[in-house]
Structure formats: C-alpha cells, structure tokens
Amino acid sequence: xxxxxIQPVYGxxxxxxxxxxxxxxGQIRPRVVFDGGNRFVKWIDPNNVVQCLLxxxxxxxxxxxxxxxxxxxxxxxxxxxxxxxxxxLAQELGGEPTFQTDKCQxxxxxxxxxxxxxxxxxxxxIQQMIVALPNTLNDDDVAAVKRIANHPLTKEFKRNGExxxxxxxxxxxxxxxxxxxxxxxxxxxxxxPDAKNAIWDLGGGTAIARIYTPNGTMIHDAEVxxxxxxxxxxxxxxxxxEVYSLDYSPSLQGIMDAIARGDCLYGTDKLDFSSIFxxxxxQWVESARREIRSKWAQHLPELGEVLIVGGxxxxxxxxxxxxxxxxxxxxxxxxxxxxxxxxxx
Amino acid sequence: MTQTRIVLNPKYKPKAxxxxxxxxxxxxxxxxxxxxxxxxxxxxxxxxxxxxxxxxSSLVAQTPTQNTLQPPSIKPQLSPxxxxxxxxxxx
Numbered sequence: 001x002x003x004x005x006i007q008p009v010y011g012x013x014x015x016x017x018x019x020x021x022x023x024x025x026g027q028i029r030p031r032v033v034f035d036g037g038n039r040f041v042k043w044i045d046p047n048n049v050v051q052c053l054l055x056x057x058x059x060x061x062x063x064x065x066x067x068x069x070x071x072x073x074x075x076x077x078x079x080x081x082x083x084x085x086x087x088x089l090a091q092e093l094g095g096e097p098t099f100q101t102d103k104c105q106x107x108x109x110x111x112x113x114x115x116x117x118x119x120x121x122x123x124x125x126i127q128q129m130i131v132a133l134p135n136t137l138n139d140d141d142v143a144a145v146k147r148i149a150n151h152p153l154t155k156e157f158k159r160n161g162e163x164x165x166x167x168x169x170x171x172x173x174x175x176x177x178x179x180x181x182x183x184x185x186x187x188x189x190x191x192x193p194d195a196k197n198a199i200w201d202l203g204g205g206t207a208i209a210r211i212y213t214p215n216g217t218m219i220h221d222a223e224v225x226x227x228x229x230x231x232x233x234x235x236x237x238x239x240x241x242e243v244y245s246l247d248y249s250p251s252l253q254g255i256m257d258a259i260a261r262g263d264c265l266y267g268t269d270k271l272d273f274s275s276i277f278x279x280x281x282x283q284w285v286e287s288a289r290r291e292i293r294s295k296w297a298q299h300l301p302e303l304g305e306v307l308i309v310g311g312x313x314x315x316x317x318x319x320x321x322x323x324x325x326x327x328x329x330x331x332x333x334x335x336x337x338x339x340x341x342x343x344x345x
Numbered sequence: 346m347t348q349t350r351i352v353l354n355p356k357y358k359p360k361a362x363x364x365x366x367x368x369x370x371x372x373x374x375x376x377x378x379x380x381x382x383x384x385x386x387x388x389x390x391x392x393x394x395x396x397x398x399x400x401x402s403s404l405v406a407q408t409p410t411q412n413t414l415q416p417p418s419i420k421p422q423l424s425p426x427x428x429x430x431x432x433x434x435x436x
Contacts, residue, residue, distance in 0.1 A: 048416050122360070125391075152392045163356065189421050191428045289436065301432040323436035332419050342416035 027123045033341040035132040036110040038099035038230065039204030039256065039311055041086065042338040043114035050335055053087035055204075056253070057109055058095025060085055070160060075113040079157035086113050097253050099204045099230045104141040107131065111148050112157060115166050123154075123165040130341050133173045134206060134225075146171045174344060176337065177201050177210045177309075178218070180330075183340030184307050185216075189330065192304030198296075200327075201337065202312040203228045204256065209292060209306070211299055224295045226288050229256055229312045235280045240266065240273050260311065285318050309336040351377060 035042040041053045053075060060068070065083045070076055074087035085093060086109070098106055111131070117124035131145045151169040158164070177199040184190060190197045193214065200209040209224040233255040240250050250266055255273070258264050264274035296303065306327045308316050313333035320327045330336045353361060353373060361373055370376045 044416055050417060183419075187418070187420060192430050195430055303433050304430065319436055324434060326433045327436060330419070331422060335417075336419060339417055339419055343418070 026118050026121050028125050028127065029118065031128045031130060031342075032114055032126045033130045033338060033344075034111050034114045035338045035341065036098070036103055036107050037132075037203055037205075037311075038097075038103055038228065039260075040334070041098075041110050041113060042335070044338065044342050045114075045116055046118045050338055051114075052334075053113060054091055055098035055103070055110065056087065056090040056095045057098070057106060058085045058090035058093045059083065060093065064093070076160050077109070077112045077157060079112065079155075084109055084112075086110060091253060099228075100252070102144075103205070104133065104138075104144040107145045108147055111145075112159065115157075115164065115168070116159070117164060117166075122163055125167045125169070127169045129168050129171050130344060131171055131173050132176045132179070132337060132341060134176055134208060136173045136175050142173050145173055174341065175210075175218070176203075177208055178212075178216075179340035179344040180307070180309050180337050181210075181212045182216060182345070183336075183343050184330070185214075186343070189307055190305050195304035196299060196302050197304040198306040200306050200308045200310075200316065202308060202310040202315060202333075204230050204311065207288065207310070207312070211296065211303065219299065222296055222299055224292055226284075226291060228310075229259060229315070232277070232280050232284055232315075233259070235283075236273050236276050239276045239280075240271065243276065244271055281315055282318075284315065288316070289319060309333045 029046065033044055037055055039055055041055045043051050045051050053073065060083050062083070065078075068076060068085065068089065071089060074085055074089035077084040077086065084090075085095065091097070098110070103110075111129070114129075115124060115126065129148060131148070133141050133145065136142060149168045149171045151167050154165050154167045156163060156165045180199045180201065181197070184199065185193055185197070196211050196213055196219070198209060198211045201207065206228045207226040209226075211219045211222040213219065230252060233252040236255050237250045237252060240246065240255075241248075250271075254266055258266050258273070259277065264277050265272055293300075304326075306323075308320070308327060308329045311334040313329045316327065317329065320329060332339075361376060364370070365372070365376060368376075370379060
C-alpha cells in the first residue's frame with residue numbers, strides 16, 4: 001500500500017504529508033470542471049462520471065416547490081431563500097432555456113448543480129473550479145463566473161433536499177476550444193501535430209472555430225464565430241409556421257430537442273420538419289464554408305486538420321465529406337469538451 | 346469554573362450524535378472541546394491556506410473514489426499515424 005502520499009485525481013500534485021492531520025481531507029476536491037453550455041450543463045461528479053442536464057433554469061414558488069417530483073434528469077436547488085429547478089423538469093415547467101438568456105450570468109445558479117461533496121460528506125471545499133467560456137477576454141463574462149468563488153467564506157444550499165456546505169477557492173475560466181485542442185493534440189487526434197490545427201465547437205448558441213499553433217497559441221485573427229443550432233431552430237420555426245399554417249410559433253427548445261433526437265418531429269402532432277431543416281442546414285453549411293474560407297485564407301496552406309466537437313457537430317458532416325478527412329468529427333463530440341477540461345493542465 | 350454555553354443548530358445534531366457514537370465521546374461539550382483543542386489550529390490553517398493543504402496520506406486512502414478512479418477519456422478510433430503534410434485542398 002502506498003502511504004507516502006496519494007496522487008490526487010486530475011494530475012494535481014500535493015506536497016508529501018508532513019504529519020499535518022487535516023480533518024477536512026474527505027471534503028476537498030482539488031478540481032471540478034463545469035461546462036454551462038447553452039443547450040446542456042455538463043460536469044464531472046465526485047465519482048468521475050460525466051453528468052449532463054438540459055440547460056434550463058426555472059425559479060419556482062414555495063407552493064410549486066412542494067409539489068415537485070424529483071427525477072434523474074433534474075436538480076433541485078434551494079439557496080438564499082430561493083428555489084430553482086435545473087434540467088428536464090425546469091423545461092417542462094416552462095423555465096427559460098439558457099440559450100435565450102446570458103449563460104454567463106446564469107452560471108452562479110447552474111454551477112450549483114456541479115457542487116457535490118465526496119461520497120459520505122455534506123461539505124465540500126473545491127480548490128479550483130474550471131469553467132468554460134466562449135471568450136475569456138470578455139471581462140463581464142469572467143467577472144460573472146468568478147462570483148462563484150467564495151473562499152474563505154462558506155455557503156450553504158440544498159441540492160436535491162440535502163444540505164451542502166461549500167467553499168470554492170478559485171474559479172479558472174478557460175476558452176471553450178482550448179482544452180479540446182490540448183486534449184486532441186496529446187491524445188493523437190491530429191495527423192499533423194507539427195502543423196497548425198483547429199478546433200470547431202458547434203454548440204447551441206454559437207459555433208466557434210479557432211486555429212492553434214503547435215505550441216497551443218490561438219491565432220486571434222483567425223477566430224470564426226457563427227450562430228449555432230439556435231439560429232437554425234429559429235429559421236425552422238419561421239418556416240414551420242408558414243408551411244403548417246400554425247397560429248402559434250413552435251418553441252425553439254422543442255425544435256432543438258427534435259434535431260438532437262434526429263427525428264425532426266415536433267410536438268404531440270409530430271409535425272415533420274425534416275425537409276425544412278435539411279434546407280436550413282444546407283444554407284448554414286454554405287455560409288460556414290464561405291466564412292471559414294475567407295477568414296482562414298492565409299492559414300489554409302499550413303493548416304493540418306480541423307477537429308469538430310460539440311453537440312451539433314453532425315451538422316458539419318457535409319464539409320467533412322468534401323475535405324478529404326481534413327475536417328473530422330470527434331468521437332462523442334457532445335462530451336469531448338468536458339472530458340478535455342478534466343485533463344487541462 | 347466559568348462556563349460558556351454554545352448553541353448547536355438542530356440540523357447538525359444528528360451528525361454530532363453520529364460522532365459521539367462512533368468515538369465514544371460522552372457528550373457534546375466534550376466533543377466541542379476536543380475539536381477545538383485538537384483541530385482548532387488546523388481549521389484556521391485550512392481556511393487561510395486552503396490552496397496548499399497538505400493531505401495526510403492514511404486518511405486520504407479512506408476516500409477511495411477520489412483515488413482509484415480516473416476521469417473518463419476519449420481516444421482516437423485509429424491509432425495516430427504520421428502522414429506527410431500536404432496543404433489542405435478545397436472543402
């Protein structure tokens with residue numbers, strides 16, 4: 001047995017034991033990774049399992065709260081006298097999808113879902129919370145997520161009916177594509193590791209493509225930001241209303257769920273919008289192709305490969321097909337970012 | 346002897362009783378005194394220098410999930426092969 005000292009998870013090193021007995025040993029989590037996306041909230045729990053919830057928040061009244069039935073696709077939070085539901089149940093109660101608001105401003109609520117003590121504990125001290133942001137140069141976004149840190153104070157809230165006391169030492173914002181780049185490079189996803197390579201993150205709110213030099217420097221001028229599946233859903237909603245002569249606007253959430261399921265059937269009437277979606281996708285792919293060609297013109301001769309990650313990665317399949325495998329979709333694209341964040345140094 | 350009374354929030358009482366039972370400590374007053382005397386400085390250190398917290402090895406070993414499991418990983422479907430670089434064509 002190894003009694004010298006135990007190497008903690010995520011590769012963080014601690015000095016060897018000096019005989020200092022800490023009563024909080026089981027309450028420390030060196031690092032928690034959190035991706036509060038526009039469509040899904042993802043994190044890795046204390047058992048190293050990726051957790052994923054629909055990114056929808058609903059603040060509910062005391063009376064509604066008493067009638068809630070918990071489920072495994074939702075998290076119930078009570079904090080500062082307020083009650084929030086996050087996930088599937090929030091969507092069913094008419095909560096606001098994160099993609100319709102500002103995900104960074106919602107981060108302080110969404111992140112509570114990821115604050116979980118180690119098994120058997122009711123308190124947790126998170127030394128570092130790594131939070132993915134679209135752009136870490138946006139001071140407002142950084143300030144919003146940094147508010148999650150509360151060290152040296154502790155705060156108490158209830159998660160699914162259980163009291164949790166927590167301290168977050170430091171919040172470390174990372175650019176959304178950066179962990180994916182480093183992870184892909186280290187795991188051998190790029191066939192030309194000595195060349196420039198790119199990550200294209202296709203999400204619900206935005207589709208961000210960034211080129212990196214072999215040493216991990218992002219080329220700022222080559223950043224391409226396109227609308228994500230939310231924009232596609234908006235286009236589909238407008239055309240569905242016309243095609244089916246609807247007297248209401250189809251919900252974007254319902255359309256995006258149907259796209260994610262792959263059946264393109266909306267609502268209980270199962271309105272088929274596959275042909276509308278196909279057309280919208282073709283237009284989106286064409287505009288993405290144009291934008292990338294234009295922004296990356298000077299880098300294309302030196303560009304190795306483009307790895308596509310994110311929950312909407314499949315939309316870019318036509319570009320992969322015509323690129324001779326230089327654009328390729330990552331395995332498990334929906335989870336690629338959060339797993340990459342766990343390995344970020 | 347001058348006494349100081351301390352109020353325990355009722356929601357923490359089950360935890361305190363659990364510790365009494367597990368340790369054989371007689372009462373809450375003794376428990377508080379033991380915690381204060383043995384772990385008071387440690388608490389101050391933990392709150393002040395949490396980023397450099399030393400982990401006592403034999404105690405850490407009692408939290409198996411933190412040490413036995415690794416985060417999940419994703420590997421390339423094909424093992425990476427060195428290719429000769431050629432500029433990207435049209436896409």
